[in-house]
Amino acid sequence: KAGVTQTPRYLIKTRGQQVTLSCSPISGHRSVSWYQQTPGQGLQFLFEYFSETQRNKGNFPGRFSGRQFSNSRSEMNVSTLELGDSALYLCASSFDGDSRSGYTFGSGTRLTVV
């Protein structure tokens, strides 16, 4: 079966702009979690969506937001981009959001802010 699909793979944006990243989970998975990966901070949890509702949120500013659609696809948005937002953004899907039932990660979107 198809894995987790993230688009686009690479993105270059200018400071102050906004960006939208997309994640299509594995068919049948209802939970999508987003993580930010940087060399300095490692992998940090952004938020988790389940059945179109945000169930859990990490410690990121309000410029980071997301949503989930009825088909479980999820998008995350970052507004007013800062240089420090340059990172690999990963999404992980699971059936119910319980990490013990298995997260599957996508390959990520590499965002560069210039």
Add this chain to the structure above:
Amino acid sequence: GESVGLHLPTLSVQEGDNSIINCAYSNSASDYFIWYKQESGKGPQFIIDIRSNMDKRQGQRVTVLLNKTVKHLSLQIAATQPGDSAVYFCAEGPGDRRALTFGSGTRLQVQP
């Protein structure tokens, strides 16, 4: 490929040797631990997990050891192969069973 971490600790081993990667976790309430492997250009890939009521679990060529007393986790890879070269992360699952907290990662380099 993706630059996962510019200043990760690196473990360099010879092909065929055993590798041991260590991880200290932070939350004594965590009840679930996972090891992930991340290759260049890819997302983390599940390797093996262990629940807090266990102290050892074995998979194919991999063993995870958990020492809750000192909050330490290790991943042992037997007969390391060039394909094992990657960055390895430990992750802990807290009581809410959702968000994972990841360690900073270790880069494993396998010399042929």
